[in-house]
Amino acid sequence: MEENISNKIDLNKIDISTEPPAEEPARQYYFMAKCREWVRKFEQKSGRLPTACVTTFGCQMNARDSEKLEGILETVGYERTDNENADFVIYNTCTVRDNANQKVYGRLGELNGYKRRNPKMKIALCGCMMQEPSVIEKLRKSYSFVDLIFGTHNIYKFAELLCASQEAEGMITDIWENTDKIVENLPAERKFPFKSGINIMFGCNNFCSYCIVPYVRGRERSREPEDILREIRGLVADGVVEVMLLGQNVNSYGKTLDRPVSFAELLRRVEQIEGLKRIRFMTSHPKDLSDEMIQVMKQSSKICRHLHLPLQSGSTRILERMNRRYTREQYLDLVQRIRREIPDIAITTDIIVGFPGETAEDLEETIDMVRTVKYDNAFTFIYSRRTGTPAAAMEDQVPAEEVKKGFDRLLKTVQDTARSQVARYQGTVMEALIEEVNVNDSAMVTGRLSNNVVVHIPGDASMIGKLIPVSLDECHGFYYIGHQAGASEGTA
Numbered sequence: 001m002e003e004n005i006s007n008k009i010d011l012n013k014i015d016i017s018t019e020p021p022a023e024e025p026a027r028q029y030y031f032m033a034k035c036r037e038w039v040r041k042f043e044q045k046s047g048r049l050p051t052a053c054v055t056t057f058g059c060q061m062n063a064r065d066s067e068k069l070e071g072i073l074e075t076v077g078y079e080r081t082d083n084e085n086a087d088f089v090i091y092n093t094c095t096v097r098d099n100a101n102q103k104v105y106g107r108l109g110e111l112n113g114y115k116r117r118n119p120k121m122k123i124a125l126c127g128c129m130m131q132e133p134s135v136i137e138k139l140r141k142s143y144s145f146v147d148l149i150f151g152t153h154n155i156y157k158f159a160e161l162l163c164a165s166q167e168a169e170g171m172i173t174d175i176w177e178n179t180d181k182i183v184e185n186l187p188a189e190r191k192f193p194f195k196s197g198i199n200i201m202f203g204c205n206n207f208c209s210y211c212i213v214p215y216v217r218g219r220e221r222s223r224e225p226e227d228i229l230r231e232i233r234g235l236v237a238d239g240v241v242e243v244m245l246l247g248q249n250v251n252s253y254g255k256t257l258d259r260p261v262s263f264a265e266l267l268r269r270v271e272q273i274e275g276l277k278r279i280r281f282m283t284s285h286p287k288d289l290s291d292e293m294i295q296v297m298k299q300s301s302k303i304c305r306h307l308h309l310p311l312q313s314g315s316t317r318i319l320e321r322m323n324r325r326y327t328r329e330q331y332l333d334l335v336q337r338i339r340r341e342i343p344d345i346a347i348t349t350d351i352i353v354g355f356p357g358e359t360a361e362d363l364e365e366t367i368d369m370v371r372t373v374k375y376d377n378a379f380t381f382i383y384s385r386r387t388g389t390p391a392a393a394m395e396d397q398v399p400a401e402e403v404k405k406g407f408d409r410l411l412k413t414v415q416d417t418a419r420s421q422v423a424r425y426q427g428t429v430m431e432a433l434i435e436e437v438n439v440n441d442s443a444m445v446t447g448r449l450s451n452n453v454v455v456h457i458p459g460d461a462s463m464i465g466k467l468i469p470v471s472l473d474e475c476h477g478f479y480y481i482g483h484q485a486g487a488s489e490g491t492a
């Protein structure tokens with residue numbers, strides 16, 4: 001399923017015997033036409049289309065970037081597969097914690113095995129991990145079978161790089177340190193026909209002391225509101241009913257534009273798009289969440305009743321060392337203001353355990369915060385030392401065994417609180433967007449409520465993409481079993 005102008009551009013009309021155009025996105029469409037020529041020749045020679053597998057690590061941003069990679073592979077004619085024993089395999093990597101990096105190195109070994117049996121196979125790596133010079137050094141030294149490496153800033157050049165790699169022998173590396181460029185109107189292949197992520201901004205300017213994101217994703221850059229609205233209108237015309245607006249810190253959206261626009265204002269304008277049913281966004285930094293935003297959420301009939309509000313730590317002392325720029329009291333006050341205005345909202349969070357200098361008392365404060373805020377869900381992470389970040393140079397790193405003990409205690413509290421929070425919906429009727437046929441039971445379908453809770457109900461594939469009222473009958477910890485309790489929207 002293509003979006004934007006890609007389905008209007010006819011690659012056959014592009015003359016690839018001339019020099020490539022300098023301007024974007026025309027340049028990338030030229031290389032797509034060239035790649036497609038290569039695919040045709042491959043097909044003539046082998047009697048089949050080349051296969052391509054895109055594997056994604058990490059966050060929603062990476063998931064959206066991968067849809068763009070898939071959009072280009074699809075446009076040029078590759079056959080999509082989930083099997084990594086393919087003609088073209090690309091890993092879109094994450095480096096936020098070290099275990100994500102280790103996973104990539106482990107799986108590269110397996111890919112090398114496939115490549116020995118299929119020497120024409122091309123292996124490509126992109127994403128955040130590639131922005132780290134030490135990673136590139138290691139890849140050059142010990143993983144020289146990798147064919148193509150590029151980073152986060154030049155992902156829009158994928159068609160051009162793919163083309164170069166199809167023809168070349170040996171490793172091609174193209175990493176940029178930074179960019180202020182945003183290229184619009186490239187194709188994307190959506191995973192779900194009825195919902196989609198939309199980048200509203202790239203990069204981050206916050207420099208939380210543990211976090212590598214500002215170094216690998218660069219400075220904050222917002223897309224023009226008109227470009228975002230045009231993309232969403234196009235998606236809605238193509239069947240999308242739910243969008244997720246994506247940015248590392250959506251609450252500071254628009255500040256760097258020539259004509260600044262607040263995130264609250266952007267939301268008001270997205271809300272007006274006819275045919276769009278649900279709006280989500282991720283991630284909000286507590287320090288930037290304004291009262292205006294709370295009012296916009298309160299008055300909206302489309303913004304989902306879910307807010308992901310990363311806490312990171314419940315101790316003001318640690319928050320200061322993390323450079324989060326809010327205190328425990330300010331965070332609590334914000335939660336109270338949100339709950340007062342929007343009582344039915346679900347709040348979820350991220351928490352890091354074992355940040356340098358964290359004591360048993362600090363962790364106690366975090367655990368207490370989880371009990372007080374009553375999160376609907378929380379993602380808990382063990383602190384990972386990321387080279388180049390200020391926290392990595394702090395002297396009082398916490399020993400692993402101690403961190404593990406604290407982590408287990410926190411996890412138990414998080415699970416208990418989340419369970420009782422999710423249980424409070426028992427017996428009510430809410431609207432669910434049906435997303436897929438249940439993976440374990442084909443007589444059931446799986447949907448998501450506005451508050452992000454998952455519900456399984458009897459049904460079939462014809463319900464996918466529809467908003468259906470469901471009765472929440474049995475709470476099973478983090479999800480519900482229910483049944484349809486009325487007609488879906490748009491049916492008599």
Ligand code: 5AD
Nearest residue numbers: 210211310350351352381382383384
């Ligand atoms: N170690 C552990 N967790 C981290 N996160 C970011 N950097 C690190 C790190 N160095 C977590 C934060 C963030 C989430 C996306 O990942 O909790 O909100």
Ligand code: SF4
Nearest residue numbers: 204206207208211213
């Ligand atoms: Fe990292 Fe902080 Fe930026 Fe989030 S806001 S990406 S945690 S630096």
